[in-house]
Amino acid sequence: MQNIIDYLRVSVTNKCNLKCIYCHPLSDNELSEYQDIMDTNEILHIIKLFVKCGIKRVRLTGGEPSLRNDILQLVNQLSLTEGIEDISVTTNGVLLESMAQDLKTAGLQRINISVDSLDKEVYKTITGFDVLENVTKGIQKAIEVGLKPVKINCVVVKGVNSSKEEIIPLAKMSIDLPVTVRFVEYYPTSNNSKLDKGFVPNIEIKKIIEQTFGTLDNTSEIKGYGPAQNFKIKNSVGAIGFISGRSTMFCDQCNRIRLSCDGKLKPCLYSAKQYDIRELLSKCASEENVLAKMKYIIQKKSNYNKKTRPMEEFSMQSIGG
Ligand code: SAM
Numbered sequence: 001m002q003n004i005i006d007y008l009r010v011s012v013t014n015k016c017n018l019k020c021i022y023c024h025p026l027s028d029n030e031l032s033e034y035q036d037i038m039d040t041n042e043i044l045h046i047i048k049l050f051v052k053c054g055i056k057r058v059r060l061t062g063g064e065p066s067l068r069n070d071i072l073q074l075v076n077q078l079s080l081t082e083g084i085e086d087i088s089v090t091t092n093g094v095l096l097e098s099m100a101q102d103l104k105t106a107g108l109q110r111i112n113i114s115v116d117s118l119d120k121e122v123y124k125t126i127t128g129f130d131v132l133e134n135v136t137k138g139i140q141k142a143i144e145v146g147l148k149p150v151k152i153n154c155v156v157v158k159g160v161n162s163s164k165e166e167i168i169p170l171a172k173m174s175i176d177l178p179v180t181v182r183f184v185e186y187y188p189t190s191n192n193s194k195l196d197k198g199f200v201p202n203i204e205i206k207k208i209i210e211q212t213f214g215t216l217d218n219t220s221e222i223k224g225y226g227p228a229q230n231f232k233i234k235n236s237v238g239a240i241g242f243i244s245g246r247s248t249m250f251c252d253q254c255n256r257i258r259l260s261c262d263g264k265l266k267p268c269l270y271s272a273k274q275y276d277i278r279e280l281l282s283k284c285a286s287e288e289n290v291l292a293k294m295k296y297i298i299q300k301k302s303n304y305n306k307k308t309r310p311m312e313e314f315s316m317q318s319i320g321g
Contacts, residue, residue, distance in 0.1 A: 005298050006056040007226075007256040010047065012074065013037055013063035014261050018092050019128035020116070022155050022186055037261040038278075040070045044077050046263065046277055049287070051083040053295050055257075059112075061090040063261060066099055072106045079107025088112065090153070094131050096138025104145045111142050112151040117161045118169040126160060143178060151241070152181045156205060158198040164208050171209045174238035182228055182241035187269070201247040209233070209240065216240060227253060245269075257298060265297060268304035 014037065016023075038046070047058060058078055065071055071089075078087050086109060093113040103111070115135055117123040123132040142150045154170055156162050167183075174181045183205045186198060210216055216231035219239055227250040228241035251268075258266040263278035275297050277290075284290045 002299070002302055003252070003254055004054070005255055005257055005301055006054055007059070008047065008050050008055045008057070008259060009059045009061055009256060010043065010259045011062050011261040012043060012060050012065050012071070013068050015067050016062060016064040016092070017067060017094055017129070018064070018131075020092075020114075020155075021126055021160070022157060023189070038263050040074060040077075042263065042278070043074060044081075046259065046281075047078065047084075048081060049277075049291060049294060050257075050259075051081065052291055053298055056084065057086040057088075058084055059088045059090060064092055064094070065089055066091050066095040071099075072102050075103060075108050076106040086110075090114070091138075092127070093135040093138035093142075094129075095134075097134065097141045100138065100141040100147065101145045104147055108147060110149050110151070111147045112153055113139055113142065114153045114155075115139070115170070116154050116156075117166055118173075119166065122161055122166060126157070139177075139179070148178075150177075150179045152179050153184055154181065155184045155186050156200045156202075157186055158200045160198065162198075162200045162205075164212070167205055167208045168212055171213065171233065171240055174240050175233055175236040176238075178237050180228075180230065180239040180241050182243055184243045185246040187245055199246060202242040202244040203247065206231075206242060226256070251304075254301075257301065265294070267297060267301040271304045273304070 047055070060071070060074065068074070075087060075089070078084055087107060088110045089103065089108060090112040091114070093115065096111075096113065100111075113135065115123075115132075116126045118132070118136075120130065120132050124130045139150065139152070152170070152173065154161070156167075170181050173179055183202055185202055186200070188199075206216065213233040216233060219230050219232045226243070227245070228243050230239050230241045232239050254268070258269065259277070260266060260274070263276060264274040265277050266274045277294070280290050280293055284293065
């Protein structure tokens with residue numbers, strides 16, 4: 001049976017104000033030569049075409065989406081777009097404290113915030129910047145203004161933030177705060193990545209958490225449309241999630257496609273195959289033709305699966321995670 005593809009992740013920029021070790025572009029050249037990123041109208045136009053192909057949920061990611069001057073306008077326009085039922089943003093949270101209320105007012109429903117460590121020094125080692133305090137204030141603000149759910153994403157890298165001292169404080173956040181703390185398995189974006197040896201399967205992270213807090217209870221009360229498996233520490237306000245893209249296979253449930261900041265449609269994270277939607281728009285005589293091609297590409301998504309490893313290096317910063 002064909003999966004229903006109703007979730008689109010759009011990288012709205014490849015610029016970022018952090019340099020995370022697992023996400024940073026392959027070379028500094030790539031960062032300095034910013035790609036020809038889509039403008040507001042192009043993004044909205046392409047997303048509306050995707051809605052006609054069955055997309056109902058849209059996540060804005062990056063790079064760092066909060067760096068776009070038009071991010072509030074984008075969120076607002078999307079919230080007014082017929083057919084879009086859910087809008088979310090993935091951010092590093094550095095600028096969130098001052099933006100959370102405006103994002104909420106613009107129509108944002110929920111937010112994912114990346115926090116790989118609650119230790120100031122380790123956070124700086126991973127991201128290159130001493131801004132953990134800004135991020136924690138951003139998380140508080142997101143909760144305060146009523147963004148719901150607030151999810152915390154933590155990519156675990158062996159020997160960097162994989163110790164019990166690192167994992168437990170992150171897991172503990174879910175006890176007192178209404179957040180879902182999700183541990184994301186590191187995915188290598190380069191064939192030569194030195195970090196590849198740093199892969200830690202989530203089963204090890206779960207073990208560390210259970211040694212301290214007891215057996216985690218499986219929970220289905222978390223609203224999500226992705227592959228996360230969610231659990232709760234007993235009596236906690238929030239939850240803990242595991243996104244195990246390396247150690248498990250969830251291609252048969254995959255509901256998402258990705259659009260890069262320069263307009264390339266990527267049907268599967270595990271394949272280097274991508275389609276230039278901008279080019280399609282400039283070449284096709286009619287919108288009907290464009291739509292027919294887009295629908296065909298989406299329909300063929302089931303041809304990809306994890307066994308098709310990336311054939312070339314790519315930067316997560318352009319794809320959006
Ligand atoms: N700047 C935003 C942020 O930091 O969340 C959005 C962009 S970031 C590329 C989106 C997500 O991708 C983050 O949750 C990040 O942790 C995840 N990510 C980036 N590189 C990754 C990798 N190599 N493996 C697994 N997850 C990765």
